[in-house]
Amino acid sequence: MGVYGRRRCFAVLGLATALAVGALSPAAASTGAGHGAVPAGLLERATVVDLQTAMHARLLTSEQVTRGYLDRIERLNPRLNAVVRVNPDAIAMARRSDAHRRARGARGPLEGIPVLLKENMNTADRQGTTAGATALLGAQPAEDAFLVSRLRAAGAVILGKANQSEWSNFRGSDLVDGWSAVGGQTHNPYVLDRSASGSSSGSAASAAAGLAAVAIGTDTDGSVVYPASATSTVGIRPTLGLVSRTGIVPITSRHDTPGPLARTVTDAALTLWAIQGADPADPDTAAAAGTLPSDPRTVLRRDALRGKRIGLWREGHVGVDADVDRVFDAAVRRLRDLGATVVEGADVPDLGEVTTEHMLPAVLTEFKHDLNAYLGATPGRHPRNLRELIDFYDRHPDGHDHLLFDMADKTDGDLSAPAYRAHREAATGAARRAIDDPLVRHRLDAIVTPTSLPAPVIGRERDSAPFAKTTTHAAAAGYPHITVPAGYAANGLPLGLSFIGTRSSDAHLIGYAYAFEQATNARQTPRYLPTTR
Incomplete structure (x- = not known):
């Protein structure tokens, strides 16, 4: 099991004490029977490595861990507004993971590990995908986002959807970081009247507060790393294309990338290894293939900075x-x-005038092109393109403007146009x-x-x-x-x-x-x- 299976950390976690007082039954843990409570406070400290080790030793089951996180969400989320909804299939997923572990062992370091997804990632289930916007409440994605399918294949438990800045902060000029019409205002777990930044605010706050073992966010320009800094978590924005963007509500394919948020570098790295991979529907993933070595243990070294x-x-x-x-x-x-x-x-x-003269025009064109493609391919009752989306907000005003939508709609959305290509090449x-x-x-x-x-x-x-x-x-x-x-x-x-x-x-x-x-x-x-x- 390597970095995630050989570490003996039961005393650190308090699992030995929990077993001694009967909070967890070894027999129940080994058979998957019973719903013994996870010790109070354990999930606030436990890492993916800790949980994986405990489940490997049959001291915990994924079902117990998942129920523990659901309990933490129930208790803490009213103060944080970090989680929009929990997955009604989470316990069933955990039970299937426990059965797989008993029959065939763990598929990898995320086997049975509960993971929260940013609310802009498609799941072909009952959770919905709105990017925080009421305009997408009727959307019914037919397929998982590619990275979600990677998580399922790794045995992870999709715990639910995390709140975010509405439309990933790419709608207008007056939205507040961490606020969405669907999820409300996310609060920073360290000081509740402080921002958790954005747009992956709920993912970062959830990871920091131990509402899941890890969370996934998306980053267009700081939307993973800023929330991570604000909440004392590790945030990774990977090389473009290392993780597929298929099935994620877009801003621009030239900037957008999913990335993990976790309490430790090890947990973030193990998650990145699980979700990365080539996706035929996302050409940038082919170019990024081979970026990571096959084994994360070759990376996670205490002496990595020596001589650098x-x-x-x-x-x-x-x-x-x-x-x-x-x-x-x-x-x-x-x-x-x-x-x-x-x-x-x-x-x-500083990029200076490049940002306004080239980057903004390029991003606005890409947004129109990419969003129209996403909306047009997503089943359900919702606006089918950017023009219809603007019309939706004109018919249902909510006190916020849609300036960026209007600016993007004025472009032709043509990624083959010479003017667009010149802007993009200059900016990049x-x-x-x-x-x-x-x-x-x-x-x-x-x-x-x-x-x-x-x-x-x-x-x-x-x-x-x-x-x-x-x-x-x-x-x-x-x-x-x-x-x-x-x-x-x-x-x-x-x-x-x-x-x-x-x-x-x-x-x-x-x-x-x-x-x-x-x-x-x-x-x-x-x-x-x-x-x-």
């Missing part, structure tokens, strides 16, 4: 917030302690050069930088202190970006450290993040404080 050259991106990120500076300086010291050569001056240049080329040039110039293995500021008060995201965007370059380039917990502000709000690299450097970045995580143990469990004020 790590560049520091300070410009626009340092000197803005005292807590960010303090945590980043401590992280740099730890990188040196771990054997890395730290190189100053590896700032990633500039973004790649912005990252690759400092990597080559300083002979770097990766670039590190603070991921974001401490989470602002909900609804005040756009009023927070200026902070140059960390995410746009990797998003437009199609490059990997990983954030890992690095520390906390004085008021207890989490702060993350970003590792950024060139195309297909995912495995190396995961290794660096793992080495940093293991050396720092920076993450603390949420306290659910009502406010810091």
Whole structure:
């Protein structure tokens, strides 16, 4: 079982104590009978490795674990609004996993592990897929998203759907991060009046609060890594095409990618290995094939940073917030302690006018093209294209504008048009050069930088202190970006450290993040404080 099967962690988890007092019956666990309660607090700390080890030893069943997470959702979600709905088939899936384990063993590290999906991922069941929008309440996807089929094949339990920023924050100018008409407002588990960022807010908050072992989000421009930083979780935005986008409500196929959110680098990596793979319906997955080694154990090494050259991106990120500076300086010291050569001056240049002159026109054209294709292929009663979607909101006003929809609708949506192709080539080329040039110039293995500021008060995201965007370059380039917990502000709000690299450097970045995580143990469990004020 390797990294997920040989580790003996029962004392750490409290499983031995639970067995001793009868909270779990060894006989019930080994046969799958009974519904013994998982010890209180265990799921807040348990990793995928811990759960897999316990199930392998027949100390727990997937059914018990799944019921435990459903209980946590029932108790904590009223405060967090992180989960939109639970899967009515989750217990049945867990029972099937237990039966498979007894008869044939585990299919892999996610066997029997409950996973939450962002609400923009298709499931061909009774859960629905709305991207947080009432306009899609009548949608009835006929097939699972490709990554969901990968999770099912790996034996994972689809626990339910996590809340998100409506339309992944690509609708208008006035929506609040983490709010959707379907799911309401997501709250940060560390301080409840603070934002969980967006758009994968519910996935990040759920992972942080232990409402599932892991969660899956999607990232167009920071929608995985920003929520991860805000909630002290690990977020991986993989190389474009490493994970299929088929069956996911799109913004743009040139930026969009699913990615895992988890409490540890190991859990995020095991999840990424399970969901990645070539999909004939997504051509970018063929180009990304072979990016990851077959065995994650070759990546998850404590000495991964030794001898590496790590560049520091300070410009626009340092000197803005005292807590960010303090945590980043401590992280740099730890990188040196771990054997890395730290190189100053590896700032990633601002994309400037490229963003407005080229990237925005390209994304608007792609959005119209990709959304029309998704809506047109999705069964059910809902708008069939962007024009009908705009008409829906005109007939059902909700107090929010749809400025980006209107701007996208004015494009021709033609991805073969010379004007569009020129915009896309300019945007992608500039973004790649912005990252690759400092990597080559300083002979770097990766670039590190603070991921974001401490989470602002909900609804005040756009009023927070200026902070140059960390995410746009990797998003437009199609490059990997990983954030890992690095520390906390004085008021207890989490702060993350970003590792950024060139195309297909995912495995190396995961290794660096793992080495940093293991050396720092920076993450603390949420306290659910009502406010810091």
